[in-house]
Amino acid sequence: MALLDIEHLTVEFGAASAPFRAVDGVDLQIDAGEVVGIVGESGSGKSVLSLAVLGLVDFPGRVAARTLAFDGQDLLRLSARARRRLTGKDMAMVFQDPMTSLNPCYTVGFQIEETLRVHEGGSRATRRQRALDLLAQVGIPDPASRLRAFPHQLSGGMSQRVLIALAIACNPRLLIADEPTTALDVTIQAQILGLLRDLQRQRGMALILITHDLALAAENCQRVVVMYAGQVVESGPIAAVFAAPRHPYTRALLSALPESGTGQRRLATLAGVVPGQYDRPSGCLLHPRCLFVSERCRLQPPGLRPVGPQRQARCHTPLDAAGRPTDD
Amino acid sequence: MTEHALTLTPPGPLREFWSHFRQNAGAVAGLLVITVLLVVALGAPWLAPHPPAEQYRDALLLPPAWLDGGNWRFPLGTDDIGRDLLSRLLFGARVSLLIGCIVVTLSLAAGILLGLLAGFFRGLIDTLIMRLMDILLALPSLLLAIAIVAVLGPSLNNAMIAIAVVVLPHYVRLTRAAVLSEIAKDYVMASQVAGAGLLRQMFVNVLPNCLAPLIVQATLGFSAAILDAAALGFLGLGAQPPTPEWGTMLADARQFIQRAWWVVTFPGLAILITVLAFNLMGDGLRDALDPKLKR
Amino acid sequence: MLLFLLRRLGLLVPTFLGVTAIAFALIHLIPGDPLELLAGERGIDPERHARMLHELGFDQPLWRQYLDYIGAVVQGNLGTSLITRQPVLDEFMTLFPATLELSLAAMLFAVLLGLPAGILAAVKRGTVLDHTVIGISLTGYSMPIFWWALLLILLFSVQLGWTPVSGRIAVEFYIEPVTGLLLIDTLLAGDYEAFRSAVRHLILPAIVLGTIPLAVIARMTRSALLEVIREDYIRVARAKGLSPLRVIGVHALRNALIPVVTVIGLQVGTLLAGAILTETLFAWPGIGKWLIDSINRRDYPAVQGGILLVASVVMLVNLLVDLLYGLINPRIRHAH
Numbered sequence: 001m002a003l004l005d006i007e008h009l010t011v012e013f014g015a016a017s018a019p020f021r022a023v024d025g026v027d028l029q030i031d032a033g034e035v036v037g038i039v040g041e042s043g044s045g046k047s048v049l050s051l052a053v054l055g056l057v058d059f060p061g062r063v064a065a066r067t068l069a070f071d072g073q074d075l076l077r078l079s080a081r082a083r084r085r086l087t088g089k090d091m092a093m094v095f096q097d098p099m100t101s102l103n104p105c106y107t108v109g110f111q112i113e114e115t116l117r118v119h120e121g122g123s124r125a126t127r128r129q130r131a132l133d134l135l136a137q138v139g140i141p142d143p144a145s146r147l148r149a150f151p152h153q154l155s156g157g158m159s160q161r162v163l164i165a166l167a168i169a170c171n172p173r174l175l176i177a178d179e180p181t182t183a184l185d186v187t188i189q190a191q192i193l194g195l196l197r198d199l200q201r202q203r204g205m206a207l208i209l210i211t212h213d214l215a216l217a218a219e220n221c222q223r224v225v226v227m228y229a230g231q232v233v234e235s236g237p238i239a240a241v242f243a244a245p246r247h248p249y250t251r252a253l254l255s256a257l258p259e260s261g262t263g264q265r266r267l268a269t270l271a272g273v274v275p276g277q278y279d280r281p282s283g284c285l286l287h288p289r290c291l292f293v294s295e296r297c298r299l300q301p302p303g304l305r306p307v308g309p310q311r312q313a314r315c316h317t318p319l320d321a322a323g324r325p326t327d328d
Numbered sequence: 329m330t331e332h333a334l335t336l337t338p339p340g341p342l343r344e345f346w347s348h349f350r351q352n353a354g355a356v357a358g359l360l361v362i363t364v365l366l367v368v369a370l371g372a373p374w375l376a377p378h379p380p381a382e383q384y385r386d387a388l389l390l391p392p393a394w395l396d397g398g399n400w401r402f403p404l405g406t407d408d409i410g411r412d413l414l415s416r417l418l419f420g421a422r423v424s425l426l427i428g429c430i431v432v433t434l435s436l437a438a439g440i441l442l443g444l445l446a447g448f449f450r451g452l453i454d455t456l457i458m459r460l461m462d463i464l465l466a467l468p469s470l471l472l473a474i475a476i477v478a479v480l481g482p483s484l485n486n487a488m489i490a491i492a493v494v495v496l497p498h499y500v501r502l503t504r505a506a507v508l509s510e511i512a513k514d515y516v517m518a519s520q521v522a523g524a525g526l527l528r529q530m531f532v533n534v535l536p537n538c539l540a541p542l543i544v545q546a547t548l549g550f551s552a553a554i555l556d557a558a559a560l561g562f563l564g565l566g567a568q569p570p571t572p573e574w575g576t577m578l579a580d581a582r583q584f585i586q587r588a589w590w591v592v593t594f595p596g597l598a599i600l601i602t603v604l605a606f607n608l609m610g611d612g613l614r615d616a617l618d619p620k621l622k623r
Numbered sequence: 624m625l626l627f628l629l630r631r632l633g634l635l636v637p638t639f640l641g642v643t644a645i646a647f648a649l650i651h652l653i654p655g656d657p658l659e660l661l662a663g664e665r666g667i668d669p670e671r672h673a674r675m676l677h678e679l680g681f682d683q684p685l686w687r688q689y690l691d692y693i694g695a696v697v698q699g700n701l702g703t704s705l706i707t708r709q710p711v712l713d714e715f716m717t718l719f720p721a722t723l724e725l726s727l728a729a730m731l732f733a734v735l736l737g738l739p740a741g742i743l744a745a746v747k748r749g750t751v752l753d754h755t756v757i758g759i760s761l762t763g764y765s766m767p768i769f770w771w772a773l774l775l776i777l778l779f780s781v782q783l784g785w786t787p788v789s790g791r792i793a794v795e796f797y798i799e800p801v802t803g804l805l806l807i808d809t810l811l812a813g814d815y816e817a818f819r820s821a822v823r824h825l826i827l828p829a830i831v832l833g834t835i836p837l838a839v840i841a842r843m844t845r846s847a848l849l850e851v852i853r854e855d856y857i858r859v860a861r862a863k864g865l866s867p868l869r870v871i872g873v874h875a876l877r878n879a880l881i882p883v884v885t886v887i888g889l890q891v892g893t894l895l896a897g898a899i900l901t902e903t904l905f906a907w908p909g910i911g912k913w914l915i916d917s918i919n920r921r922d923y924p925a926v927q928g929g930i931l932l933v934a935s936v937v938m939l940v941n942l943l944v945d946l947l948y949g950l951i952n953p954r955i956r957h958a959h
Contacts, residue, residue, distance in 0.1 A: 056861050059749075081866075088864030095862075100855040104954055105877045114873075115863045150953045163859070354761075463641030466941075467934045468896035471914070475645070475930050478918050479652045555767055559900060562769045563915060578770055585773055586781055596770025603765040611761070 002029035003206050004053065004091075004174055007067035011045070011052050011230075013060055020277040022048040022061070024230035027304070032173060035200060035207045037217030037238070039253065040227035043274040046210045047096075049227075050176045054093055055083050071173070089119040092167035094196075096179040098159035102151035108135075108162050109147030115169045134165040138195060157188035161195070168199055175200070176208045181216075193220060214253050218242055223310075226250050229274050229285040232304060236311030244321045246313035248290050251323060284316070292317060292325040348616035355612020361605035369422040376415035377403070380572040384410035389588045405590045407581065413591065416572040417598050423573045424554045424602055427488055431553035432546050434492035439499020440542065444530050446500065447507025458504070461497035469494045470559060477565045484557075484573065487566035491556045495549055502545055506538030540617040544610055551606035558599050574599045631945050635938055640693070642938075646931040647692050650923055651685070701928035706920055711928030715910060720803025721791060722902070722909030726894045727804075728825050729833035734887065737837045741844025741883075746871060748849065756841055763838030768897055772831040772904040779827060786827050789906035793820040828905045832897050836890040843886040847879040854878070881952050888944025892937050 011023040023045045030036055038046045052063045055075065068075045070091060075083060095101045103111060112131040116122065122130075128147070135143035138161040151159060160180060167175055177196055181189035197220060200207045211217055217224050218238055225235040226249065234247040245251040252270040272289040275281060281288050287297040296316050304314045317325035349355055368375060378384075390406040391398045398405065404413040446457040464472065476490035510516060511534065519533050558575030560566030567573035569580060574595040581591035676682050683691070695701070701711040737760075744756035780788045787793070791805055796817040798808045806825070809818035851857065852875055860874040898911035906912070910929060917925035 051858075054862055056858060084864040084866065086864070088862055093862045095855060095859060097855055101859045103856040103860065103874050103878070105952070106874075114865070118863065118865055118869075152954050166859070166863070354757075459637050459641065462638050463645065465892075466638050466642055466938050467645070467930065468892040468937060470896035470899055471930060471933055474899070474914070474918065475649060475926070478926055479649055551765060555765075558767055559769060562767075563900070563903065565918075575767070575769075578767075578773070582773065585777055589777060592770070592773050592777065596767055596773065599767045599770065600762070600765055603767070604762060607761055607765050 001072060003032045003034075003071055004028070004030040005067055005069040006053070007065060009049065009052060009063070009065040009068060011048050011057055012062045012064075014277065019062075021230050023052060026227075026230075026232055028225060028232070030174065030206050030208060032206055033200075033204045034223065035197075035209065035221045037221035037224040038208060038210045038227060039212065039214050039217050039224055041212055041274050043229075043276065044227040045230035046227050047178050048230075050093060050178055050208065050210060053176065054087050054091055055080075056087075085119070088115055088172075089170040090172055091174045091176070092170070092172040093176045093178065094160070094163055094167050094180045097183045098156050098163050099151075099183065101163055102154075102159055104151050106150075107147065108149050108151065108154070112147075112162070112166050112169060115166055119170045130169070131165075134169055135162070137168075137199070138162070138165040139191075140165075156184050157192065160184060160188075160192055164192070164195065164199070168203070168205075171203060172205055174206045174208070176210065178210045179212070180209075182212075196220075214242075214250075215257050215259065226253070229280070231285065231314060232312070233286070233315070234311075234313045236308070240308065240311060244319075244323075246307045246311060246318040247315050248292050248319060248325075249286050250313075251319060252289075252291070284314075292319075345616050349612050352612040352615055354608040355615075358605040358608030358610075358612065361601060362609060365421050365425060365602060365605070368418055369425045372418045372422050376412075376418045377401070378412040378415040380411065380416045380419040381570045382411060382415075384412070386410070389584065389591070391588070392590050404594055405588070407577075407591050408584055408588075411570075413594055416577060417574070417594060419572040420574045420577065420595070420598060421602070423484075423567065423571060424557070424599075427484070427491075427557045427573075428550040428553045428606070430488050431492045431495070431557075432549045434488075435495045435499055435549065436542065436546050438492075439496050440503050440535070442496075443500045443503020444507060444535065447504040447511065447534075448526070448530060454504075457500065461500050464494070464497045470556065473556060473560060474563070474565060477560060482560075482565040482568065484561075484567040484571060487557055487560045488553075490560070491553050494556070495552060498545060498549070499542065502541050503538060506541055507534055510534045510537050544614040544617060547606055547610035547613055551603040551610070554599065554606070555603050627949055628946065631942055635942065638938060639935070642931060642934040643693055643696055644689070646927045646934075647689050649927050649930065651688075653923070696931065701931065702924035704917075704925045705922045706917075706925070711925050712932070714913065714925065715929060715932050718908060718910045718913050720800070721805075721907060722895070722898050722911060724791075724804045724806065725825065725828055725832060725901070725907060725909060726891070726898060728806075728829035729831075729894060729897075730836060730887070730890070732829050732833035733836035733840055733890070737840030738844055738883070741841040742848060742871070742876070744841070744845040745848035745852070746867075753845075756845065760838040760841040763834045764842065766834055766838075768831055768834055769900045769904060771834060772827075772901060775827055775831060776904075785823075787824050791821060791824050791908060792817060793824075796820055828901050828907055831904070832894060832901045835893060835897060836887070839886060839890060839893075840883065844879065844883050847882045848875055851875045851879045877951070881948065884944060884947055884951065888941055888947075891940040891944075895933055895937060 006026060006028040009023055009026045009028075010021060012019040012021055014020045026045075026049060028036075028049075038049070040046050048057065048061075051057050053068070053070075053075075057063050063076070065076060070086060073086075075086075078086075102108070109128070109131055112134060113124075113127045116127045116130055131147060132143050135146055140146050140158065140161050146154075146158075146162075151162075154162065164180075175196075180196065181192050184192060193216070196207065196209075199205075209217060209220055214224075221238050223236065224238045224241050226233050226241075226247065228249050234241065234245065234250045236246075241250060242254065245254055249270075256270065270289055275285060275288075281298075282301075283299050284290070284293075284297040284302050287293045290297065294317065300316070302314050302316045304312050307313045307318045317327055320326050384402075384406065387399065387402060387406050388410045389408055390402050390410075392405045393400045393403045395405075402412045402414070404417065406412055407416070442457050442461075446454040467475070473487070473490040473494050476493060477486050480486035480489065516529065516533060520529065524533060557566050558573070558578070561573045561575030562579045564576075564579060567576045569576055577595040578592065581588075581595065585592050681688070699712055701715075703710055704714055707714065740756050740760070744753040747753050776788055779785045792798070792809075796809075796814065798805060798812055798814065798817055801808050801811055805821040806818065809815075809821050848871070852871075857870060857875055860870045865874070895911070898907075898909060899915060900911070901907065902909045902911035903915050910933065914926065914929045914933075916922075917929060
């Protein structure tokens with residue numbers, strides 16, 4: 001049984017008569033100890049998806065799913081209180097912007113110990129010791145003095161380490177990292193990712209790495225899920241997807257990577273942006289931007305279907321190994 | 329593009345503003361009341377049943393028409409020297425809106441100018457202007473207004489000047505802050521590189537982008553001006569009798585509070601409703617114009 | 624922190640000088656002969672006029688007069704009232720406790736009601752409760768308080784007879800001033816009847832004076848809390864699995880209080896301005912009433928000194944608020 005089992009998850013915002021679907025019928029299974037990348041442009045719904053898993057989608061947003069289960073427990077049926085016992089303990093999250101993610105009014109130590117207190121209790125002294133250990137584990141030098149520091153006294157990389165320490169404080173079985181390095185300097189990025197991978201291996205926790213950077217997913221994940229406009233458009237083992245993308249969108253993302261542009265004069269890019277509330281097209285959501293668009297794509301939305309071992313793609317004419325559209 | 333997609337194109341800025349504004353029931357109510365007030369103010373000579381200063385010696389302190397002893401000749405009753413309360417209230421709308429208009433125009437114009445100067449030139453000019461504004465802010469507004477009126481002598485004109493001076497710092501600070509945040513943006517730099525002159529930068533490039541907070545402040549300034557003018561009138565330092573200014577009317581009426589509640593109640597209610605309407609609209613404008621609060 | 628304090632004090636000096644300039648200008652801008660103003664209604668003969676002109680330094684150049692004025696102010700000499708022939712500073716100090724007591728009571732009323740109302744409205748956003756709080760606070764904010772006072776007097780004093788109409792305490796009580804605050808002095812004297820009388824006198828003016836601060840505090844608390852709730856660190860706090868009560872009470876409120884404290888501090892100015900109206904209406908023997916009386920009596924030295932002193936009080940309170948601000952906001956406390 002999968003650790004996290006999501007079937008047809010939908011998150012809607014706005015009026016019930018004309019809702020905006022930020023997440024649109026997503027299926028996703030994560031096994032214990034697995035590292036999965038969720039890749040997509042800004043606005044593809046990947047962050048909202050993770051918030052929905054943690055139960056953090058706020059009032060105007062509506063979450064619905066056929067299944068949303070963690071370790072066999074139906075999250076949508078749990079009481080708010082029972083769900084909070086999971087959130088922050090068994091499932092934890094690291095967010096995008098470390099500089100605004102720590103409460104400016106409290107010390108680092110207070111914020112880490114608070115998590116421990118809520119989920120595990122224990123004495124003040126043991127909590128303090130745990131917090132010290134955690135800071136040491138995420139590679140913060142002189143943890144004792146950092147415990148007393150206020151967030152504005154930390155650099156971005158240091159803050160992200162603190163936030164990671166916070167997230168792993170209660171030994172979660174699932175850690176979701178939402179663009180954990182986007183707001184950081186390039187040199188720090190590699191350190192933070194390395195830290196996340198080390199922690200994942202040591203503790204055997206499942207890791208969902210959300211990113212807009214396919215290369216980053218390729219280096220760190222076993223499996224990748226590509227999202228576009230709230231939908232999963234392709235998923236599969238990272239090596240296979242990288243070698244021969246089945247969906248034109250994945251192909252476009254890959255060819256936009258600098259690495260694949262060797263020898264070419266210009267990098268291939270995908271014209272246009274992810275559709276928003278007002279310009280959602282009919283048929284396949286990608287069709288206005290797709291290189292291989294056909295009449296059928298304009299009229300009929302494609303379904304997600306198998307396109308190889310453990311692979312799925314949402315396309316009427318999935319690409320073959322040579323990158324040409326096939327007719328089914 | 330299909331037809332379906334076309335109907336969902338994003339709305340233009342004015343329409344988007346209106347659709348936000350319209351959602352705020354309070355703001356629309358405020359706008360409605362202000363419209364009615366405008367009509368009343370402009371049409372007072374035709375709408376009012378009596379001239380505002382006409383004294384009917386046979387009808388002193390008459391209660392409103394629906395009460396015992398009331399008379400439909402004077403729908404809201406009369407005051408202590410037999411003037412029709414309704415007529416005075418209608419003409420009072422004139423005075424109050426005029427006060428609001430003049431005070432806001434004066435302080436807005438001066439405030440924008442000083443704010444632009446401070447924001448663009450920085451340095452000594454900035455320090456001088458902002459220090460001066462700090463000094464004005466250190467004094468409680470009504471106290472400063474009273475001090476100014478004490479110097480100039482009590483009259484409606486002097487009260488308006490005093491209030492305009494008192495509210496000036498808000499406009500200056502707002503303009504300056506908006507200018508500073510706009511100046512730091514790339515488009516200003518870009519247009520400077522393109523050779524735009526200082527005046528063009530000030531009034532064509534930067535000012536329009538600072539207007540949203542100023543419009544909101546001006547709307548709220550209307551209510552503050554009306555309220556302060558009424559307070560000065562009440563203290564005998566604003567409009568002088570027999571001007572039908574609501575605050576002055578209240579001051580006259582105070583001594584009859586035990587005998588004739590209507591001469592006290594209605595002018596105050598008029599002030600409250602007017603001020604509330606401008607505040608409601610100001611809040612609605614702020615919500616509709618402030619992109620940070622959208623959605 | 625010490626540096627922060629010193630810098631704030633440094634900023635106060637030019638502002639204070641500016642206020643003295645305004646107070647100084649007050650007398651000199653009034654059209655007419657300053658000596659005739661000082662002499663009041665009784666007039667003055669030419670010979671005495673010339674002598675006094677010299678004695679009071681009015682024959683000196685203006686800048687010289689201003690320097691002399693500042694010198695006197697710094698030594699605590701704010702001139703003498705034309706009516707009572709008392710030093711202005713003494714008059715102020717005698718009357719100030721009454722205003723202080725009224726203002727404190729009004730602020731207490733405003734904070735005790737406004738903070739919880741704002742928090743509740745923000746937490747229950749969009750509900751009937753929220754709309755009620757918004758509606759009431761907007762009405763309170765728009766209230767002409769002189770009229771509000773009349774209405775309350777009409778209801779509670781005239782119709783119901785619950786509260787007295789004017790003054791600080793019933794005439795039959797005499798309480799030796801210790802702190803000047805009647806609520807405390809009556810208790811110190813152990814005279815509970817007098818205490819009750821003082822409370823009954825205080826309630827209505829305090830409600831009137833506290834109405835606008837109450838509305839402002841409720842609105843500000845609500846909007847600050849709503850703003851903070853959108854912050855990333857609130858999402859992080861929720862992702863820790865904290866209860867909504869803890870997220871609001873510990874993480875959001877602390878940050879939301881920063882602007883609220885500022886606003887409470889700024890209300891002190893509004894409070895003193897409102898005290899002018901409230902004290903006049905309730906015949907409350909404080910500095911607000913004294914200032915208006917002085918203006919009406921053309922007692923210009925009293926007006927001049929009063930304005931300077933009120934402005935000083937406002938500046939002092941603002942300084943205190945800044946310090947308090949540093950206490951609740953670590954970013955300022957640790958600024959170098």
